[in-house]
Amino acid sequence: MSGPGLTLGRGLIDTDGGRHRDAVLAAPDGRLELALAEAVRVTPGPVRVPPAVRHRVLAACLERVGDYEEPDAALVAALSRGDADLVALAVREALLGPTLALVVRCANPVCAELCDVDLELADLLPDTREPEPEWFVAEAEGVGRVVLRPVTGADDEALEGVPGSPATRTGALMAAVVRAVDVGGDAVPLPDPDAWWALPAPLRTAALVALGRRPLAPTTALQVGCPACRAVNEVRFDPIVLLGRELQAGAGRLLLETHCLAFHYGWSEDAVLDLPRDRRWTYLALLRAQLTGQPLETAVGHG
Ligand SMILES: [Zn+2]
Known part of the structure; x- marks a missing residue:
């Protein structure tokens, strides 16, 4: 099973000058979630992910870029920074949904309030209908x-x-x-x-x-007004760090979910990790309904 597709701004340019802009993500299953959570070791505070690690991570996320099947880290390294961020945000959406909730501390020292910033990933994406110029x-x-x-x-x-x-x-x-x-x-x-x-x-x-x-790239720096003091804060995020951080936060829960499904259905860990997140959650909802005597129909069809 493949993941969703996306159109890169620049894409890969082969030796004949041909463009490869249509990318297909790997299946957004539990295996990818675990691999990403482990690859991007994110600690609290500012984090820098070395380029070689970024390329390995993104290669694991991609099933295809144009004519290139299962691109390796070397091929992914040829993507522009903007396209790499685009892939990371698409993976983020496939695994965790289209809404991003950031918590930002106001930079005004007198205020220093925490404020919630809700972002729709779609609003951050560049228009890639037209390819970026090669030069x-x-x-x-x-x-x-x-x-x-x-x-x-x-x-x-x-x-x-x-x-x-x-x-x-x-x-x-x-x-x-x-x-x-x-x-x-x-x-x-x-x-x-x-x-x-x-x-x-x-x-x-x-x-x-x-x-x-000029390069086509998602918006990763935003101005956010503080609701408490009205100061304008500059918020910057690195899509790969964000993804790693979010997946690590959920890694413990993924193990718990895997345990529940493996225990009750008798499935192997491999079989559970092959499931995409929404399918895993549907089975968990069915299990909960079954174990609490609710009608099973209440567990399906609610996403
Ligand atoms: Zn403030």
């Missing part, structure tokens, strides 16, 4: 232009091995994503990270703005 052109008037592509997971993974200051890392990233620079002459590639910093400042700014705004 973006960033222009600084009277200075020149830069042709560049969005940042991929592979870029992030390569950056892990780059020591040094944020400036060195920015140079390395830009040397990877810039295809050509044209400053009043021929379009040439960036030979090395230092060449990025040698570009005129307005051109660097234009390129960074394009990189921040």
Whole structure:
């Protein structure tokens, strides 16, 4: 059984320039829930999931991307950051539903109230009916232009091995994503990270703005008004961290549910974990009705 499908903004681009944007998720069963909860070890406080782990996790979530069946971590690394977040949110919706409830502490130190933020995942998604351009052109008037592509997971993974200051890392990233620079002459590639910093400042700014705004990506930073003091709080979330955190919170319950179904029906752990969450819950509702003498019909058809 497959999971739901989604359309990626950029998708995978093969060596012939063909696009692969139609993705199909793996079945959202208990096995995937457990695998994700274990893969994304999330602790309280700020969390960073290393790119290699992200790619392994997302590969487990994908059954197909275009012509690529069961993509591995290396293939997933070729997805843009925006597409990777899109997959993570689609998995989140398939496993846990379309509404996201975040709890945010107000940043105003005098207030520091907790407020609930309810989000519909659908409202966060970009319009991917039209494919993202393969290359973006960033222009600084009277200075020149830069042709560049969005940042991929592979870029992030390569950056892990780059020591040094944020400036060195920015140079390395830009040397990877810039295809050509044209400053009043021929379009040439960036030979090395230092060449990025040698570009005129307005051109660097234009390129960074394009990189921040042009790629199709879900909204993961929001402004939320505090209901207590009316301060505006910036809320940022990482879809993979969020998914890991939510699934870990439910991992204990998943074991309990598996135990109940295995015990009463005599099914193996494997058989129970093969069930998608809604099916598992329907059986649990049936079991509860049976054990408490309620009509079984009350247990089905209520989602
Ligand atoms: Zn407040």
